[in-house]
Amino acid sequence: MIQKYFWLILVALMVTIGAEAQNTLHPTSSEYEYPTDPKVAEKLEHWRDQKFGILIHWGIYAVPGIVESWSIVNEDWINRKDTTQSYEDYKDWYWGLNEKFNPQGFDPSQWADAAAKAGMKYVVFTTKHHDGFNMFDTQFTDYKITNGPFANHPKADVAKYVFDAFREKDMMIGAYYSKPDWHSQYYWWDYRATPDRNVNYDIRKHPWRWNQYVQFTHNQLNEITSNYGDIDILWLDGGWVRPKSTVNEEVLSWGAPIPEFSQEIDMPKVAKMARENQEGILIVDRTVHGPFENYRTPEQGIPSEMSSDPWESCITLGGAWGYVPNDKFKPSRKVIHLLIEIVAKGGNLLLGVGPTADGVFLPEQVSRLEEIGAWMEVNGEGIYNTRAIQDFKDEKLYFTKGKEKEMYALLPLEEGEELSETISWTKNAPKEGSKITILGENKSLRWKTEDGKTLVSIPKSLQKKLSGAPAIVLKFEGN
Known part of the structure; x- marks a missing residue:
């Protein structure tokens, strides 16, 4: 018990580590490919008009209030000071949080109302983060919100009710989905150790296992784009799951291990399937430049120059993506200044706000959003539906x-x-x-x-x- 709750003491440390690990600007470049499908292009321009959205990270990591997923990765930048607890014991404890995740206060209408009052026009919600815990009723694994203490709640299929609440506010709907899944035996196989974020076996030697993972991924993405109403954006995270041929200096600068083989999930097939289910859906295969990265996503920062290519800075309201105790939230003035700079440089702002383990926004989060909204109500004309100019x-x-x-x-x-x-x-x-x-x-x-x-x-x-x-x-x- 002492070892388990030791990690609560390390919240601030883990939040800092997580932010540093992900604080990588993915700048626009000549590699950007504007979509050729007229329906996709039309939706992309509509998305560019919206300017301001909300990114909601919510999962089992909210229970202890720690950084999402990353604490179970065995990489040098993860600094676990409790040397008495084994790595395997920690993973077991983390994954066991699903048995304690019972958000009886879950109120997606509160989230949607707060976002609408802030002047936000779209949402991106985490259907699954890297830890593999599913916030929707997938039929391809039991590691999900609908299989546990929350299973009998009338809103147990969380993603459905989040998307419905934001649709009622006439917002564009985005589904965040992690391409890596550290809980899956087809990605992190228990037969092997888990040395880093990548698949933990050689795909070239075990093609059957990897093909099972690819099919698992396609099955889940088919569920999300078939069973959850109109989806405007498929927001794919985990950029190290990519063809090896696309690894460039930008990827190498992250400092993450690079396998000698590709971790391909057949993005052409994913895109074809998603767009058969959702005509014109935007696909954001983050950091993998090419036809399936319909817009760029610099994280926790703003590019230094203006770009006419579509892009979006994803930045947290506090210091973490998800809920952590005693988080320090940015003043509304700071967020407004970020929004102004981002829009003037041609981008959108996707602001990260994490609900508590009980499923609500904190009063301080709500008040920040209301303050931003008060300014946007008067000044939004200079933000929405605008475009950048060279002399920005x-x-x-x-x-x-x-x-x-x-x-x-x-x-x-x-x-x-x-x-x-x-x-x-x-x-x-x-x-x-x-x-x-x-x-x-x-x-x-x-x-x-x-x-x-x-x-x-x-x-x-x-x-x-x-x-x-x-x-x-x-x-x-x-x-």
């Missing part, structure tokens, strides 16, 4: 453009920073005679452009009224 920044100002001639200048403000009486920029001059306003205010502002510099005067009444705002957005007609 001028000193502190960020710029976006609408689908006609409308332009937006977004000015992040730090805590305690007062709005100055003049806002100026040298790029993206307004069209002569254009009306400039601050979103949420009807008053037309005085402005002029001289020697290539635009100066906008802010009346003292607005300076005072907008003091404390996390950011303001100027709207004008561009040239």
Whole structure:
């Protein structure tokens, strides 16, 4: 018992380790392939209009409140200080958490309501993380939420009710699915040790076992895309499960072990099946550049440059993807500033929020989302349905453009920073005679452009009224 709960003490350490391990920017590059299927392309452009989504990691790891899955990997960066407990005993304890996962307070409508109030427009929910515990009623393993203490709950098929709740808010639906499955005997075979995150046997010597794993994966993805209503995004994680030919410098920079063989799951077949079940579904085979990575997904960071290719930064609200006790959540102002920078550079923000083991968002998480939503309600016009421009920044100002001639200048403000009486920029001059306003205010502002510099005067009444705002957005007609 003491050994089991020792791991609760290591929460902060494991969260930090997990964040560092996954804090890899996957930048856009010339390798990006825009989809050729018109239905996929149409959905992709619709997704690009949404700008702001929520990523929900929820599984057995919420019970002790530790980093999702990664603590059962035997790699050097996992620093287990309890040297009295064996690795095998720890794995047994971790996987046994399914017997304690009984989220009687599970309330997906609370999640969806909080996300909608934040101004979020799509959800990505973890149907299965790397640990192999399924948050949907799969028929291909008993290691699932519908086989345990939660089995008789009317909402036991968790993914169904999560997706339904977010559909009621008219959001796009994304299903996160881990390509590796460390619980499966076809991936981590008990006959072999588990030295790292990869399959723990040589696929070349055991092709039957790997083919069983591929079929298992296809069966589960067929269930998700057949039995759970309209799915807009199939979000595939675990980028080390990939053809060996696609391993590049970016992959090597992660520092993870690279097998001498491919870990292919036949993505062309997966895509064909998924799109027969869900016409036009977006497929995000994370970090595997090519036709099955419909948009890029830099994690826990923002690329330094603007890109016209579709991409999404996935960033946590706190320090962890899932629930951990005493997590420190980012101020709403910080999230708004991240969103502004990401959108100005051409991306979307997917914000990670983890429910408790009982199945609810914490009051602090909800309040953060409400604060973000209050700003978005006034200023969302400068975020939604916009696109990036080459001159996306001028000193502190960020710029976006609408689908006609409308332009937006977004000015992040730090805590305690007062709005100055003049806002100026040298790029993206307004069209002569254009009306400039601050979103949420009807008053037309005085402005002029001289020697290539635009100066906008802010009346003292607005300076005072907008003091404390996390950011303001100027709207004008561009040239």
